Amino acid sequence: MPRKPNTEARRAEIVQALQSVMATQGYEKATIQAIAKAAGLAPGLLHYHFKSKQEILVSLVTTLADFGQRRFEQIVGSADDPMQRLSAYLEARLELGEGAAPEVVAAWVMIGAEAVRQAEVREVYQRAIANELDLLADLLAACMQRQQRATGSARELAAGLLALMEGAFLLASAAGAVMPVGYASQAALRYAVLSMETAPPG
Amino acid sequence: MPRKPNTEARRAEIVQALQSVMATQGYEKATIQAIAKAAGLAPGLLHYHFKSKQEILVSLVTTLADFGQRRFEQIVGSADDPMQRLSAYLEARLELGEGAAPEVVAAWVMIGAEAVRQAEVREVYQRAIANELDLLADLLAACMQRQQRATGSARELAAGLLALMEGAFLLASAAGAVMPVGYASQAALRYAVLSMETAPPG
Amino acid sequence: MPRKPNTEARRAEIVQALQSVMATQGYEKATIQAIAKAAGLAPGLLHYHFKSKQEILVSLVTTLADFGQRRFEQIVGSADDPMQRLSAYLEARLELGEGAAPEVVAAWVMIGAEAVRQAEVREVYQRAIANELDLLADLLAACMQRQQRATGSARELAAGLLALMEGAFLLASAAGAVMPVGYASQAALRYAVLSMETAPPG
Amino acid sequence: MPRKPNTEARRAEIVQALQSVMATQGYEKATIQAIAKAAGLAPGLLHYHFKSKQEILVSLVTTLADFGQRRFEQIVGSADDPMQRLSAYLEARLELGEGAAPEVVAAWVMIGAEAVRQAEVREVYQRAIANELDLLADLLAACMQRQQRATGSARELAAGLLALMEGAFLLASAAGAVMPVGYASQAALRYAVLSMETAPPG
DNA sequence: AATGAATGAGTGTTCATTCAT
DNA sequence: GATGAATGAACACTCATTCAT
Numbered sequence: 001m002p003r004k005p006n007t008e009a010r011r012a013e014i015v016q017a018l019q020s021v022m023a024t025q026g027y028e029k030a031t032i033q034a035i036a037k038a039a040g041l042a043p044g045l046l047h048y049h050f051k052s053k054q055e056i057l058v059s060l061v062t063t064l065a066d067f068g069q070r071r072f073e074q075i076v077g078s079a080d081d082p083m084q085r086l087s088a089y090l091e092a093r094l095e096l097g098e099g100a101a102p103e104v105v106a107a108w109v110m111i112g113a114e115a116v117r118q119a120e121v122r123e124v125y126q127r128a129i130a131n132e133l134d135l136l137a138d139l140l141a142a143c144m145q146r147q148q149r150a151t152g153s154a155r156e157l158a159a160g161l162l163a164l165m166e167g168a169f170l171l172a173s174a175a176g177a178v179m180p181v182g183y184a185s186q187a188a189l190r191y192a193v194l195s196m197e198t199a200p201p202g
Numbered sequence: 203m204p205r206k207p208n209t210e211a212r213r214a215e216i217v218q219a220l221q222s223v224m225a226t227q228g229y230e231k232a233t234i235q236a237i238a239k240a241a242g243l244a245p246g247l248l249h250y251h252f253k254s255k256q257e258i259l260v261s262l263v264t265t266l267a268d269f270g271q272r273r274f275e276q277i278v279g280s281a282d283d284p285m286q287r288l289s290a291y292l293e294a295r296l297e298l299g300e301g302a303a304p305e306v307v308a309a310w311v312m313i314g315a316e317a318v319r320q321a322e323v324r325e326v327y328q329r330a331i332a333n334e335l336d337l338l339a340d341l342l343a344a345c346m347q348r349q350q351r352a353t354g355s356a357r358e359l360a361a362g363l364l365a366l367m368e369g370a371f372l373l374a375s376a377a378g379a380v381m382p383v384g385y386a387s388q389a390a391l392r393y394a395v396l397s398m399e400t401a402p403p404g
Numbered sequence: 405m406p407r408k409p410n411t412e413a414r415r416a417e418i419v420q421a422l423q424s425v426m427a428t429q430g431y432e433k434a435t436i437q438a439i440a441k442a443a444g445l446a447p448g449l450l451h452y453h454f455k456s457k458q459e460i461l462v463s464l465v466t467t468l469a470d471f472g473q474r475r476f477e478q479i480v481g482s483a484d485d486p487m488q489r490l491s492a493y494l495e496a497r498l499e500l501g502e503g504a505a506p507e508v509v510a511a512w513v514m515i516g517a518e519a520v521r522q523a524e525v526r527e528v529y530q531r532a533i534a535n536e537l538d539l540l541a542d543l544l545a546a547c548m549q550r551q552q553r554a555t556g557s558a559r560e561l562a563a564g565l566l567a568l569m570e571g572a573f574l575l576a577s578a579a580g581a582v583m584p585v586g587y588a589s590q591a592a593l594r595y596a597v598l599s600m601e602t603a604p605p606g
Numbered sequence: 607m608p609r610k611p612n613t614e615a616r617r618a619e620i621v622q623a624l625q626s627v628m629a630t631q632g633y634e635k636a637t638i639q640a641i642a643k644a645a646g647l648a649p650g651l652l653h654y655h656f657k658s659k660q661e662i663l664v665s666l667v668t669t670l671a672d673f674g675q676r677r678f679e680q681i682v683g684s685a686d687d688p689m690q691r692l693s694a695y696l697e698a699r700l701e702l703g704e705g706a707a708p709e710v711v712a713a714w715v716m717i718g719a720e721a722v723r724q725a726e727v728r729e730v731y732q733r734a735i736a737n738e739l740d741l742l743a744d745l746l747a748a749c750m751q752r753q754q755r756a757t758g759s760a761r762e763l764a765a766g767l768l769a770l771m772e773g774a775f776l777l778a779s780a781a782g783a784v785m786p787v788g789y790a791s792q793a794a795l796r797y798a799v800l801s802m803e804t805a806p807p808g
Numbered sequence: 809a810a811t812g813a814a815t816g817a818g819t820g821t822t823c824a825t826t827c828a829t
Numbered sequence: 830g831a832t833g834a835a836t837g838a839a840c841a842c843t844c845a846t847t848c849a850t
Binding site for chain 6: 609610634637638639649650652653658659
Binding site for chain 4: 428429430433510516518520534560566573575579583584588590598599601
């Protein structure tokens with residue numbers, strides 16, 4: 001009587017454990033032993049389900065990216081007015097960075113640092129960033145169109161918005177104590193609204 | 203006849219070498235051997251001049267922070283008009299993130315990630331961030347005062363500006379290939395100018 | 405209704421798979437997983453049919469030795485004249501070493517190396533070698549008797565012949581590229597014929 | 607005051623220790639720990655002097671090959687008559703296989719097995735074999751020339767002689783107990799002498 | 809000040825073996 | 830009989846740190 005495969009569930013547990021450990025220890029110090037312990041599994045099992053530690057990391061990046069995508073759709077899909085959609089998204093996203101899900105945020109920051117030095121990680125990270133950029137640009141373009149403005153600068157505005165968000169995540173994780181409380185979502189919204197207002201009519 | 207004490211020079215060389223290696227390898231992979239090689243020194247010498255590897259890192263953080271401070275003063279000190287000062291600073295700072303000094307930028311990003319997990323690094327990193335925040339707030343306040351506006355929101359505006367800058371550094375290092383060219387300095391200036399314009403008269 | 409006991413068939417499949425993997429990977433790198441994959445079986449099944457990995461190896465050694473024995477009888481049994489029998493055997497055996505069955509030959513070479521360090525393997529390996537030595541000695545003795553020579557040196561001549569053959573197998577597997585083509589069977593036959601001619605009349 | 611390099615001496619010690627351990631344990635079971643223990647060194651030191659375990663092995667192969675070369679020249683260089691040279695060489699070489707230097711012989715056999723599966727080892731092993739083949743062919747050709755025979759078959763004869771020798775090494779290591787005593791050098795000499803006698807006049 | 813060999817704990821990874829199903 | 834997940838001890842290799850010179 002064969003044992004039924006549970007690989008997918010185990011993989012998810014392991015990826016989750018990596019996120020958890022990475023948030024406080026970084027990738028290098030997130031040892032296989034530490035991940036296994038966090039997941040309540042035997043160390044050897046991690047290499048049964050993943051070929052390498054890097055594969056766990058890549059899996060985490062795509063998981064978080066997918067999670068972001070779904071979250072985007074959830075938040076934004078519930079509203080009609082483009083401006084409401086933008087505002088809802090920025091608030092939801094940046095409240096995360098300021099306390100609601102610090103583990104996810106810190107893990108994401110660590111992933112950014114790993115992307116600098118691991119080509120394979122960089123690849124999936126860049127895909128996620130490019131995707132987020134597209135989503136933001138669409139969101140902004142919709143607002144601008146409603147305001148009867150040219151949408152040509154939407155992508156560049158979106159880039160600034162994304163930088164502001166990612167920077168807020170980094171600072172929340174690494175220097176949260178010295179930053180003003182709740183500045184980020186307001187700054188993002190302000191940047192978006194005012195920037196769009198300066199776009200020429202289209 | 204005493205030997206010439208060249209400790210300070212050696213320390214600077216070593217710190218510089220750490221920055222160089224860290225930019226591409228990260229902190230953990232910046233091994234003592236690799237740093238020594240980059241500095242053209244014998245490995246054993248590093249522990250003669252520094253108690254530990256972490257001490258080199260802390261030294262690098264303060265060096266970069268001081269460098270940023272001096273650069274701030276240089277750039278900004280040469281102008282009279284507050285708005286010109288602000289504009290000059292943002293451009294100088296963000297052009298760095300987009301190609302001019304990628305090594306410094308990448309090393310700084312890595313330091314941010316290390317600050318998340320090493321308390322001692324976090325301490326000096328936060329000090330540097332707090333300092334930059336103060337400088338930016340002062341710069342903005344001066345502009346706002348000239349515009350006869352209330353300066354009460356200067357610090358919060360500065361926080362958003364700092365987040366945008368740090369985010370731009372991170373994205374330049376980790377996902378430069380997928381970001382629009384030259385978006386950052388424009389976004390920062392736009393954010394600063396427009397934000398200040400919405401501040402109430404004071 | 406009892407299940408069909410297919411243990412013997414399964415064991416043979418597994419032993420065959422070990423031979424196949426061992427030929428290119430050696431014994432240590434012939435992992436249970438790799439053997440299972442080569443056999444198209446689940447890894448756990450191997451330890452159902454064999455107590456340990458070494459038991460599979462021992463089984464392979466005896467299988468190959470038996471195979472050699474049967475092959476000997478087949479080849480040699482079909483001829484009448486002792487000299488023809490000898491010649492047929494050497495050709496058949498050494499053509500193997502030079503391309504016809506490189507997998508079997510390489511596996512046999514690996515087994516020789518394992519025999520050096522595993523007592524249990526050495527035991528069965530030595531039995532196989534001793535047996536081959538006996539067979540060869542008989543073959544030579546028959547030739548010598550026909551030539552009316554003393555057969556006292558048959559065993560020693562056989563030992564040289566066996567060494568030549570085993571050496572040819574080793575060199576075919578490890579350095580086939582640098583050896584002359586088809587030298588082995590000729591060398592063996594030459595050695596045998598000429599050696600016997602120098603034996604004193606008996 | 608700098609410490610003076612002792613790398614070459616240490617490397618030789620380590621290579622020697624690998625030979626020693628490999629003779630009884632094989633390459634895979636010759637763990638870094640075991641080699642270090644045999645050399646009386648700390649395990650970490652082995653990777654200070656060698657990049658990898660395989661590099662130690664490659665170093666051993668070339669060391670043994672060089673040793674064989676020098677030994678060849680020593681043995682053979684001391685005699686004038688080609689036949690005496692050949693005879694001296696075969697005796698010296700094969701006595702080794704039968705007791706005088708079992709460690710070297712067993713290590714060499716293990717190396718042959720590793721050459722089957724490691725391309726880099728195979729390369730240096732083949733070079734050593736090719737070299738030995740050349741030397742033997744030269745030795746045989748000199749004898750044949752003295753006997754006023756055609757030397758065209760010298761290389762093929764040498765190949766058989768080499769196979770006989772390598773086979774004798776293998777059997778001495780893996781099945782010494784069942785082989786006749788002292789058969790090898792006689793068989794080799796007999797093979798060489800008789801084979802040459804059948805070569806056509808040249 | 810400077811060198812580079814030496815140490816040993818720790819890393820990711822492999823793997824024979826076991827076992828619940 | 831058969832499956833494939835699970836275990837844990839081993840492995841090669843890395844590395845900050847120490848130290849004799």
